[in-house]
Every structure is written in C-alpha cells, then in structure tokens.
Amino acid sequence: MPNAYIRFLNLIDALDRINPGRSLDNIExxxxxxxxxxxxxxxxxxxxxxxxLQQYGSQATLHGRLKNLVTLGYVKLLADKTDARKKSVIxxxxxxxxxxxxxxxLDKALGR
Structure with missing residues (x-):
C-alpha cells in the first residue's frame, strides 16, 4: 500500500477541517x-x-468556477490598460x- 500517498490524502483532508468554510471543488x-x-x-x-481549457469543462462551467475563485479570494482579475475586455488572472x-x-x-507525507 502506498503509505506516503495515504498520509498525503489524510493531511490534505485537514484543509477542510482547518478551513470550515466552503471548500474548493475539483474543477476549482x-x-x-x-x-x-x-x-x-x-x-x-x-x-x-x-x-x-475544454479538458476541465464547458466555457460556462469554467467561467462560473473562475468567478467562485475570485469570490473566495484565491485569484483577482485585472483589466488590461489598453483593452478593458481583456482581464489578467492573478x-x-x-x-x-x-x-x-x-x-x-507532501513534505510531511514523504517524511521530510
């Protein structure tokens, strides 16, 4: 059994316990x-x-997930100075x- 990977999964499970608010879904x-x-x-x-990026979902799905990442504070969008329709993701x-x-x-799971 890959013990390091199981330890890693257990450790990242702690993320939900540390941050009891809305957690990110797989696409996010x-x-x-x-x-x-x-x-x-x-x-x-x-x-x-x-x-x-079609491998992650439809444009509507990805746009909604990006909006969620902005709302949750993980990314911000900056409008281009020359073309306000273009927004950089930061x-x-x-x-x-x-x-x-x-x-x-990952370091802890690998015993580092």
Missing amino acids: IQLLEYIMQQDSRKIPLLVGDLIS PTKLAIKYVQFMSDC
Whole structure:
C-alpha cells in the first residue's frame, strides 16, 4: 500500500477541517493549480485562456468556477490598460498560502 500517498490524502483532508468554510471543488482546484503553474512559469494568463481549457469543462462551467475563485479570494482579475475586455488572472496571497499548505503536506507525507 502506498503509505506516503495515504498520509498525503489524510493531511490534505485537514484543509477542510482547518478551513470550515466552503471548500474548493475539483474543477476549482484544477483551475487554481493551472493558474499557479502558469504564474510560476511567468506566463501571463487571461480569462479567455482559462475558459477555453475544454479538458476541465464547458466555457460556462469554467467561467462560473473562475468567478467562485475570485469570490473566495484565491485569484483577482485585472483589466488590461489598453483593452478593458481583456482581464489578467492573478493569484492572491491566499492562493500562494494554499499551494504552500499542499507542499507542506507532501513534505510531511514523504517524511521530510
């Protein structure tokens, strides 16, 4: 049995206990992880880029999940200075804290 993975699952389960408010659903987690990956690579990300990611769901679904991430404080949207129709997606301190928590859980599960 992969003990490290089970320990990891148990540790991330603590996230729901620590943060008893509304937790992220699977699509929101996938979007947030994608946003964080792009941010770590210094790749600018627009709302249109995110809602075109068909592997995560329909445009309407992704738009709704992105709105939830904004409402919950994980990302913010910044309007382009030259074209207000374009909005950049920027992770917030809460998103960075979430990724750090997940990293810490992985380290603990691996016994580091």
